[in-house]
Amino acid sequence: MKLKKLAALAGAAALTVTALPVLPVYAEDAEEIVFAFHLTKTVDMQPIEDALNEITIPEIGVKVDLEGIQMANYANQVGMMMSGGEQVDVIAMLGDYADMLSKNQLLCLDDYIDEYGAGIKEVLGEEFLKATSKNGSLYALPNNNGKAAVLNIVLRDDLIQELELPVDQLTLASDFDGYCANLDLLSDMFAKIHEAHPEYACLVPSAGNSLLFDGTVPFMDMLNDNYGILSDDGSTVVNLYETEEYKKLISYAHEWNQAGYVLEDATTTQEAANTYLQNGRAAAFFIKGEEGQAEQIITATGIPVQSIKLLQPYICTTDVNGIDFGISATSKHPEAAMKFLNLMYTNADVVNLLDWGIEGVHYEVQDDGTVDFPEGLDANTTAYGLNQDWYFGNQFLSYIWGKGRDTTIYERLESNNKNSEFSPVMGFSYDSTVVATELAAIVNVRNQYVPGLECGSLDPETDLEAFNKALYDAGLQTVIDEKQAQLDAWKEANQ
Amino acid sequence: MSNVLGRGEKIFQVIIHIILIFMAACAIIPVWVLVAGSITNEQELILSGYSFIPGSISWDAYKYLFFKAADIVRSYGITVFITVVGTALSLVITPLLAYPLSRKDFKARNVISFIVFFTMLFNGGIVPSYIMWTQIFHIKNTVWALIFPGLLMNGFNVILMKNYFSQNIPVELIEAAKVDGAGEFLIFGKVILPLSLPIMATVGLFVGIGYWNDWTNGLYYVTQPQLYSLQNLLNRILQDVQFLSSSTLAQAAGGAAMTQMPSVSIRMAISVVGILPIMVLYPFFQKYFVKGIAVGAVKG
Amino acid sequence: MEKRSKSGTLKRQWPLYVMVLPGLLYLFINNYGPMAGMFIAFKRIDYSKGLWASPWVGFENFKYLFKTGAALEMTRNTILYNLVFIVLGEVTGIAAGIMLSELRRKWETKFFQTVILLPYLLSWVICAYIGYAFLSRETGLINGLLNSLGINEVDWYNDPGKWPFILTFVNIWKGLGYSAIVYMSSIIGIDHSLYESAMIDGATKWKQIRYITLPLLKPTVIMLIIMSIGRMFYSDFGLFYQIPMNSGTLYSTTQTIDTYVYRALMTRNDIAMSSAAGFYQSIVGFILVLTANYIVRKSSPENAMF
Structure with a gap:
């Protein structure tokens, strides 16, 4: 009897589970492709997919299957799908272009771009496409958004007013000395804040448990991964962690930490800087950002802040190819995939659909040209609200979210993209396959020391030396030599 | 089983109770911290951390879950x-x-x-x-x-x-x-x-x-x-x-x-x-x- | 019985073969089929060619496991922690199992069993949050307590010396409910007449445990130990990665083979190198188990696994 009941229960549950919405029927001749991309929250993509196909099927004869994959598991999942022979056609990349290229996951786009993706070339321009090319062949497409992000200091506006902090003295530094002058100014400001409001942590880490944005030294090309960077002469690969500049930066961190400006749990916290800001713990943090950064933070946290750029932009390969879209090496529909990619860079309806969902359902166009939630919806209740406008294809075709936001921002971003200084080895990406063994050990050493150094809890005098010794023991020289060899070969071919 | 417990048996029962209560406390206190954390005001969590008795109770987290x-x-x-x-x-x-x-x-x-x-x-x-x-x-x-x-x-x-x-x-x-x-x-x-x-x-x-x-x-x-x-x-x-x-x-x-x-x-x-x-x-x-x-x- | 012919046994025992069929089928699909995929450990994956057609690279993918002093440190940590966990885990599990089965009131058994199982139900990430609630430098409960007692704060996440104790405690805390239930189920199965006659003979509780319960638990204990020995080169990733909040200064006492592999491959998503690590751990475990089983077979053959 009990078993029967159980079986009935199970059967009923199975019915509810499998009763998925009935899919609309499409024209049979549409070629079907699978688009794998990162999702930052769990949403039902089905309505978006249906709406998307209402555009793509008539327009290009392609039916797109949206395969949103959880961000933290993305690279792993795509690798499994490809090795298992599962269909994947268009794949997105978030910082893993070089890795995917080295494993031959990406199809060479040369045969398809001119015929099916002419619009993309026009949108991105030659300079940016260099970042996703190897030996003159194109392997992926960078997304089109503001690439000229630089280090900002985000400061609470109420503190600036109250303590009359001299933020207007901060300059857009054009060299390392200018940057240090900014940091000196900031030191004084932190001192003032700390004195007047000891309840605030003047500084909280903003990414990867580093105060200084992941060890990035301004005006130096980190050459993909920080292990071996480009020296000032523009051709030699040197160890970042032995440069004077790096030592100077972590000395600032150490000084601030010793003075008590830094969040005590800086090296271990997993909370975002925004969370500390919102809840009245953080007075300031460094973050890499472009125009409109302050507005975004204010919208997110409700705390008035100023976000002040500290540097002139300096664009490296990884700034451009951080987010890319490519075609899987296993794809059987490369033409269709390219046609769809072309739409994602040239068709505003496609971009807005992916960014904000369906008009009238997930968003409403406002009088000032921005978009915002329809009546009665908010961030908690919306069924879509991915907020991934920085991600899909061509951001400059997208609406701007948030009523009252500055609508001229895209013009400024585009002009910054064009007028920035570029790294002398723009376009160089390196393949770490042959030094994978060394890198495995090096990454572990890095994780051991860098949070402590860059949050200032370790001593730049003694611990930096130990760090460098451990790096060389792990095989850093081999990595640097390999990178140098690849850079020399690249220069030979490209200059 | 006899209902009359011997002296040794009584001592034995007392000892296992003491140990089990200790084990239970070790298990239950952290879980209580978790429950308390879920009804603590977010700001308090960030500023002063977790506590056994939340200073300011907030049902926001559960309200959010209710939306979902x-x-x-x-x-x-x-x-x-x-x-x-x-x-x-x-x-x-x-x-x-x-x-x-x-x-x-x-x-x-x-x-x-x-x-x-x-x-x-x-x-x-x-x-x-x-x-x-x-x-x-x-x-x-x-x-x-x-x-x-x-x-x-x-x-x-x-x-x-x-x-x-x-x-x-x-x-x-x-x-x-x-x-x-x-x-x-x-x-x-x-x-x-x-x-x-x-x-x-x-x-x-x-x-x-x-x-x-x-x-x-x-x-x-x-x-x-x-x-x-x-x-x-x-x-x-x-x-x-x-x-x-x-x-x-x-x-x-x-x-x-x-x-x-x-x-x-x-x-x-x-x-x-x-x-x-x-x-x-x-x-x-x-x-x-x-x-x-x-x-x-x-x-x- | 031995006299009967083989075909006779088969004829008589065919229902037993039918019984094992579904389970074996599952093992072949779920375990043995994928085991064939271990060849990946010897390949450099080229996705455009597919797994099988990718080039063979010999032991190249294993090299990173033996690189530099880190290899020694992580292997040492993995083995030492496992030894401590096996010994303390068994002892506490048996003790808890016996105590639970000795409780006289039903509600007490229910209550204690439910409560000590709670930690087992929490995911490691949540355990890490709870750990952080206690140990955080700024806002931790323990530092708060130390402060109010006038003792200096401890910077837990930067003090590697304390972590062998913390990790051992957390591991036992989380696993106790599970192992207590394993032992309880064995104890409950013990024939009660044994205890009753012992009581009539005037045996004390301690003597009953010493001479009845423990000897009867011996096979289970040996089995669990042999199985743990097979996992000697594995470590619980959640325990060693999440609980120390990935704090770099703690590596000397928290780095194990699994955390090293995870960190090494975090930026390079290399399935060949991670397969190599699994292969290495399995082989070592296999050798250790065969050895342990051999020793058991010599001393008490009835308790050997095979």
């Missing part, structure tokens, strides 16, 4: 379904495999025992498993993907059961049944199983918890939110928070996305919602252990 009630109810449904079906299936095939292995007269006993044991030492990893299940059995994005891969039966439980059978079921009982003319299936169903309630309850509990807490199958084999189990939902959130906080690039690119992440108290609240049913149901389930004692007593 449809998702959560559905994921509860999925979790209950896979737990019930998975455990039931497991309690069919596990004893069926374990029982013959406990029979000393079963010829293939050693070979099969080794086959079972070997699976506990070696595994091919996720990639070959993924290919096996998706390409040959096509279970991706079906509810079976949450039931079959990995969890249905494992060597540990088989060996646990086998040991129980060989220790607690007298060979004479089986021999006697045979003399009465009972076939192997009848012996298994009428003699063995009724004597095995404690081990069935134990293995059932382990398998059930395994299903209840599993999120990896959902992670790899399911991309449709309709099929997310509760733990899958929770772990997607937790993992993304971790990924975002450690990835410089993701943060630089998606500073805005960072704000989408549920607050600490919401993460706490979801895990409270995840363990609550087990806390409520377990005491009921527990009676099968007690029944086992009764059976043992009858046997004596």
